[in-house]
Amino acid sequence: MMENEWDSHNYTIVKHLGKGRSGQTNLARTTTSEQFVVIKQLYQPQTSLDAVTQRLKSVGNHPQLPALVDSWQIGKSQFFAFAYIAAPAITQAESAPWSLAQVENWLLSLLSVLEYLHSFRLVHGDIRPANIRQGPPPILVDFRITQQLDRQIKPLAGGDAAYGAPEQALGQLVYASDLYSLGLVAIHLLTGLAPFDLYSAVEDRWIWPQLVTEPLPQNLSQVLHKLLEQSLDNRYTSAAQAITDLKQSSAPSFLERARSLLPPGAIPLELLTKLQSYSVPNSQQVKLAPVALQIHWQPLYRFTLGITTALALQANILAMGTKTGAVLVCDLAAGDRVYTLEGRPHRDRITALVFHPQTPILFSACSDGTVKLWDLASGKLMQTLSQPGWQPTDLAITPPYLVVGDGSGYITLWELERLTVSHSFNQHQDWVSALATNGERLASISRDRTLRLWLPPERRLLETLRIGPSQGVAIHPEGEYVIVGSGSDVDVWQMGNPATSQRLCSAEEGITTLALSPDARLLAVGTGGNAVRVYEGASGQCVSELAQGWGVVAVVFDGHTLVSSSQDETTTVWQRTPRDRPTRMP
Numbered sequence: 001m002m003e004n005e006w007d008s009h010n011y012t013i014v015k016h017l018g019k020g021r022s023g024q025t026n027l028a029r030t031t032t033s034e035q036f037v038v039i040k041q042l043y044q045p046q047t048s049l050d051a052v053t054q055r056l057k058s059v060g061n062h063p064q065l066p067a068l069v070d071s072w073q074i075g076k077s078q079f080f081a082f083a084y085i086a087a088p089a090i091t092q093a094e095s096a097p098w099s100l101a102q103v104e105n106w107l108l109s110l111l112s113v114l115e116y117l118h119s120f121r122l123v124h125g126d127i128r129p130a131n132i133r134q135g136p137p138p139i140l141v142d143f144r145i146t147q148q149l150d151r152q153i154k155p156l157a158g159g160d161a162a163y164g165a166p167e168q169a170l171g172q173l174v175y176a177s178d179l180y181s182l183g184l185v186a187i188h189l190l191t192g193l194a195p196f197d198l199y200s201a202v203e204d205r206w207i208w209p210q211l212v213t214e215p216l217p218q219n220l221s222q223v224l225h226k227l228l229e230q231s232l233d234n235r236y237t238s239a240a241q242a243i244t245d246l247k248q249s250s251a252p253s254f255l256e257r258a259r260s261l262l263p264p265g266a267i268p269l270e271l272l273t274k275l276q277s278y279s280v281p282n283s284q285q286v287k288l289a290p291v292a293l294q295i296h297w298q299p300l301y302r303f304t305l306g307i308t309t310a311l312a313l314q315a316n317i318l319a320m321g322t323k324t325g326a327v328l329v330c331d332l333a334a335g336d337r338v339y340t341l342e343g344r345p346h347r348d349r350i351t352a353l354v355f356h357p358q359t360p361i362l363f364s365a366c367s368d369g370t371v372k373l374w375d376l377a378s379g380k381l382m383q384t385l386s387q388p389g390w391q392p393t394d395l396a397i398t399p400p401y402l403v404v405g406d407g408s409g410y411i412t413l414w415e416l417e418r419l420t421v422s423h424s425f426n427q428h429q430d431w432v433s434a435l436a437t438n439g440e441r442l443a444s445i446s447r448d449r450t451l452r453l454w455l456p457p458e459r460r461l462l463e464t465l466r467i468g469p470s471q472g473v474a475i476h477p478e479g480e481y482v483i484v485g486s487g488s489d490v491d492v493w494q495m496g497n498p499a500t501s502q503r504l505c506s507a508e509e510g511i512t513t514l515a516l517s518p519d520a521r522l523l524a525v526g527t528g529g530n531a532v533r534v535y536e537g538a539s540g541q542c543v544s545e546l547a548q549g550w551g552v553v554a555v556v557f558d559g560h561t562l563v564s565s566s567q568d569e570t571t572t573v574w575q576r577t578p579r580d581r582p583t584r585m586p
Helices: 003-008 049-059 100-119 166-170 175-191 218-227 240-245 254-259 271-276
Strands: 011-019 025-028 035-043 068-074 077-083 297-304 307-315 317-322 328-333 350-355 363-368 370-375 382-386 393-398 399-407 411-415 421-425 430-435 442-446 449-453 460-466 470-475 481-487 488-494 502-504 511-516 522-527 531-536 542-545 551-555 563-565 568-575
Touching: 011 502, 025 254, 049 068, 068 411, 077 350, 100 175, 100 218, 166 175, 175 218, 175 240, 218 240, 271 531, 307 363, 307 563, 317 350, 317 363, 328 363, 328 481, 328 563, 363 393, 370 393, 399 430, 430 470, 442 470, 449 481, 470 522, 481 511, 488 511, 502 531, 511 551, 522 551, 531 563
Parallel strands: 307 350, 350 393, 470 511
Antiparallel strands: 011 025, 025 035, 035 077, 068 077, 297 568, 307 317, 317 328, 350 363, 363 370, 370 382, 393 399, 399 411, 411 421, 430 442, 442 449, 449 460, 470 481, 481 488, 488 502, 511 522, 522 531, 531 542, 551 563, 563 568
């Protein structure tokens, strides 16, 4: 459009602000009153001028959005003049980073604006600091009037790539795209850092939680993590959802919600009584003691469920996770009936399972990058957590934390009460292969060939030892000894200064997994052959050998019941023969 055409509509161009495939934006002023306006020109509009004008007039009734003051059409192009907002952008804010209270109030204010904008089936599409004016209240400018969600108009990719949602790079734009961008601006305000400084491309994970200097309130932490989910399946789908969570600063904790679960329904198991009455053995009373030379086992049940890649056992409740992502449970005291937990399933191999210590909840980790919470009372999915970084590889519970190891070498502490990320350890330089805990201390092994001992309640690394490539780890209830399966050997490390190790046993077929009995008297060792061997902890003598299909994958052991799975797609439940249970020897 030529300048004389602008003059015919009483506007003179002052400054060019931007240009895209669908149109351009200019700062202009009226020739009569010298007032500034922002004029958007659409090259090829797909909706009539009257229809768009009516919609934009309604949108502009919100005090935190610029009002439409004029509209006209010349040829195929449509023009829309908006009131110019003279307030500076938040990029020019003097104090950065902002306080937690400032960011929370700011976020709540703009979430309400997005809820209003989205109600007109409009997506902003370019939320970034330059398009947010300082308040109070903050004002959102330069929304893309072509980004209307209906069947006639296909959303276009656009906006600042630094603040754009992942799907925008693929040409997709949805309401959740605005939520992602707004969350990223909020993190920018909290840290004073640009988006590319908040994400590690090498580790493929957000690192912003480590850069926030103040402890985040639980509600704000939860909302920010969910706004920045990479997957649309895990991100908020509406601003209203985020507003609800942000306002619930005194909402019931996760444990309070879990304790109010419905009575057993879909799965007719007496899980509530069994799991809530379960208690971890008192580690202070555990002492290593010799056992009888031979222990006999009999197979109780055998399941053919495909390759079972993860096992958990508590109070006779067996949980099994498969290579295809299914999570199943069985009450061993009631028989061999297996129940599949209901809900949006995992999409890949289950890597770990662990029971909540106080409620009938099962956690499952998967190579699809998620950790899921299952309500065992109803047999249904409760919640899905997206593990920051790469795929989760193992789980452990060290109150007050759910501990998640992942493929990038990170160990993440999730608060059990609120299910929010509290802290991450990043000392491992490669894949975390396995975790083990005695309830207080945590042991981890990694492909970086280190064994590390942690004290999660104090967020401290206690010790680092160089070891060989390892497949399994277990920790003594008193925390003094850590057992590591490395290659074809099982070594017992006595932690101290200096730490010392002693060979417990060897298996020429190679060690695949370890499981220590709760009283630490017996160690079950899975091998690459067709056997699970049980060793006495004090002497290292093999007291049992259980025939299993080729290639043992997982073992779980409570001292009297042992469950093992193998590559031949069988899972076997073994029960110790009562007359052969070991007794203490003088």
